[in-house]
Amino acid sequence: MKDHILAVVLAGGKGSRLEPLTRDRAKPAVPFGGGYRIIDFTLSNCLNSNIRQMLLLTQYKAISLDRHIAMGWNRYFCREMGEFVDVVPPQQRIAENWYQGTADAVYQNIYSIEKEQPDHVVILAGDHIYKMNYRKMIDAHIESRADLTIGVIPVPRERAKRQFGVMEIDGDQRVVGFEEKPENPKTIPGNDNLCMASMGIYVFKSQFLFEQLCRDATRRGSRHDFGCDIIPSVIDSHRIYAFPFMDENRKTEAYWRDVGTLDAYYDANMDLVGVDPLLNLYDEDWPISTYHPNYPPAKFVFNEECRTGHAIDSIVCPGSIFSGGEARHSIIGNLVRINSYASIEDSIIFSRVNIGRNVKIRRAIIDKGVSIPSGMEIGFDHDLDRSRGFTVTENGVTVIAKNERRHFITGDIVRENYSIRENEILVEV
Secondary structure, eight states: OOSOEEEEEEOOOOOGGGTTTTSSSOGGGSEETTTEETHHHHHHHHHHTTOOEEEEEOOSSOHHHHHHHHHHTGGGOOGGGTOEEEEEOOOOSSOSSOOOSHHHHHHTTHHHHHHTOOSEEEEEESSEEEOBOHHHHHHHHHHTTOSEEEEEEEEEHHHHTTTSEEEEEOTTSBEEEEEESOSSOOOBTTBTTEEEEEEEEEEEEHHHHHHHHHHHHTOTTOOOOIIIIIHHHHTTTSOEEEEEOOBTTOSSSOOEEEOOSHHHHHHHHHHTTSSSOSSOTTOTTSOOOOOOOOOOOOEEEOEETTEEOEEESOEEOTTOEEESOEEESOEEOTTOEEOTTOEEESOEEOTTOEEOTTOEEESEEEOTTEEEOTTOEESSOHHHHHHTTOEEOTTSOEEEOSSOOEEOOOOSOOOOSSOOOTTEEEEOO
């Protein structure tokens, strides 16, 4: 394409509904599927769509995200050829405020965007899981001579309530109505169960974008948000079109997930260990790129009665050692050690977790660096889990955060070949 395209990725949200996983990291930096981060899916879509100029706008708790981009993503781009993925923290060049909304985040970086002189700007969220060729959307945007094109996907009406921007579209795919997170969303004509929802993916003519951002910045009472303010204000006066989601995942059901809650995050991960998961991570035609550290292969040792290192229906990442312990229907991150007689089921274990002997874990998410003392049971008694200070979700998933020290009675502790203190979980800082 001759048109100059710049992608702006919004990666600065707090992700408060994912607490405690976002207590020390931005939501886009949360691990997903064992070896990935959430941000990898949006960036891989850009890479696979041959969009090689990206600004990544960060804000809260961005150091791990910044490190991930520096170590894993800069190698895909050649600065001498004009390619880049630049992490842009809040610079307060325009105002002395944090970003007030999605539109304000872009507006406060308008100088960085103008400097690249793009013809069109693609604005993306950095916290969704999906596969999409943005070039197809850009082509449709240019062909229709649109000022703004919005990526859309049908969602159930009950799910759309207070969750999505919902739009009305005519037969030419032109947007004729828009409501941000309505209480009573309008449905698709002929189908009272589905609404046409915004995916938070926008393609703007650059000059049109600059004009609207500057105009919105001076508007009193504006929330400075694309869905709440920018889009409703231009529907009647400009060419606003919808682009139906075209899934590169190539399954019978279109795959797009907002893993914004702990239960949604857990369910999306657990889908990956199925025989035929909805999200295909093994598609060589649409690879998901990430940072791959130089870790040794996973290892499984001991084959004795009641003491066998093995994993069934699970994802196991490099560097992990199953030293006589087992995992079933679980995701095991990098450099995890599972010691003898330990059992993990239906759980997500982040990197550098140490599971002591005779530990039993069920339906849990254990964050990076936690060391579980021998003999503990997690996920079996939710009242006990809460009394230890752990988070238990509405659907009964126990979550243990990193960077914390919890005290509780564990009974007799069988000592391992690693250092622990009695009656404590030790967490790597």
